[in-house]
Amino acid sequence: xxxxxxxxxxxxxxxxxxxxxxxxxxxxxxxxxxxxxxxxxxxxxxxxxxxxxxxxxxxxxxxxxxxxxxxxxxxxxxxxxxxxxxxxxxxxxxxxxxxxxxxxxxxxxxxxxxxxxxxxxxxxxxxxxxxxxxxxxxxxxxxxxxxxxxxxxxxxxxxxxxxxxxxxxxxxxxxxxxxxxxxxxxxxxxxxxxxxxxxxxxxxxxxxxxxxxxxxxxxxxxxxxxxxxxxxxxxxxxxxxxxxxxxxxxxxxxxxxxxxxxxxxxxxxxxxxxxxxxxxxxxxxxxxxxxxxxxxxxxxxxxxxxxxxxxxxxxxxxxxxxxxxxxxxxxxxxxxxxxxxxxxxxxxxxxxxxxxxxxxxxxxxx
Ligand SMILES: C[S@@+](CC[C@H](N)C(=O)[O-])C[C@H]1O[C@@H](n2cnc3c(N)ncnc32)[C@H](O)[C@@H]1O
Numbered sequence: 001x002x003x004x005x006x007x008x009x010x011x012x013x014x015x016x017x018x019x020x021x022x023x024x025x026x027x028x029x030x031x032x033x034x035x036x037x038x039x040x041x042x043x044x045x046x047x048x049x050x051x052x053x054x055x056x057x058x059x060x061x062x063x064x065x066x067x068x069x070x071x072x073x074x075x076x077x078x079x080x081x082x083x084x085x086x087x088x089x090x091x092x093x094x095x096x097x098x099x100x101x102x103x104x105x106x107x108x109x110x111x112x113x114x115x116x117x118x119x120x121x122x123x124x125x126x127x128x129x130x131x132x133x134x135x136x137x138x139x140x141x142x143x144x145x146x147x148x149x150x151x152x153x154x155x156x157x158x159x160x161x162x163x164x165x166x167x168x169x170x171x172x173x174x175x176x177x178x179x180x181x182x183x184x185x186x187x188x189x190x191x192x193x194x195x196x197x198x199x200x201x202x203x204x205x206x207x208x209x210x211x212x213x214x215x216x217x218x219x220x221x222x223x224x225x226x227x228x229x230x231x232x233x234x235x236x237x238x239x240x241x242x243x244x245x246x247x248x249x250x251x252x253x254x255x256x257x258x259x260x261x262x263x264x265x266x267x268x269x270x271x272x273x274x275x276x277x278x279x280x281x282x283x284x285x286x287x288x289x290x291x292x293x294x295x296x297x298x299x300x301x302x303x304x305x306x307x308x309x310x311x312x313x314x315x316x317x318x319x320x321x322x323x324x325x326x327x328x329x330x331x332x333x334x335x336x337x338x339x340x341x342x343x344x345x346x347x348x349x350x351x352x353x354x355x356x357x358x359x360x361x362x363x364x365x366x
Pocket of ligand 1: 200201202203204250251273274275276277278279347348349350351360
């Protein structure tokens, strides 16, 4: 059963901004420029001063965009800071994601129970005693540290985080202060980034500090935000894009957990996560993070890299959710299926890594 056609997502606290932003002039851009500690580029003819239109804590400029790059962004309608439900979805992000499942997902009740259990545990204990989510599920974020640009930042302790462990952040439902240390990924992008072209893979996301400084392992980069889709919706969007020969690749990220398959499509509504390319030897990982009443899984990107380096993650491996995004890794069962089924839909991978598997991961459900 198809649960819904498309509406404005009901994510609380989500900021939506018309895109593309006005370029080079206008109050918003001037404001975002002066608010940024990393004003490093006046931009070329087609460059944007801030793709987030001032909605992220830091400005995210582009460099080296050609007119055709700009044109290729025409389907990117809105910059959002958190994932949303498609327009017209008759369920709310304030409820667990059970309503987004296709009927064929037979294990969904298990997941609903699991998610409900987390939400109940976290919110009831928080309300009752004022304790925080981290008391119940562990807080794997460090205390606040000095970070690039002189800002204060926290790190995710990736080494201590058990595999498949649910990261649950505090939220307005908790009694703790808004400044509590367990809300890292809700605060938006705070590291210096630029969007620029890269050979054979379109645009990409670069870590671009104004002075040479490493981004420590465990730094939060960004969410991979977009529209939450059921498998049948994701399949339908993918086949329409193929039919329309949009030629812009597949942006749909698949999150898999026991009893739950969710897809995130940032093509029309998205954030800077949509610009991150795949690498078979990546320097970032995806970690599923939840917060708020509905506890919907967010795909959060963390990592450690050298300065001025392209940020990548493996589209075929979302750590923390167990398996995940797209599959298609050579040698894995999922990949054999994907390779057989996808046929000519497979895309050559140009990550350039010595460990390159040759093909982009592709989710067999699409
Ligand atoms: C999430 S988007 C990444 C941003 C994209 N490069 C852009 O210009 O908007 C995914 C698409 O980027 C391209 N891409 C990402 N990583 C790639 C890689 N390692 N090799 C070839 N193409 C890649 C593919 O077209 C893929 O479908």
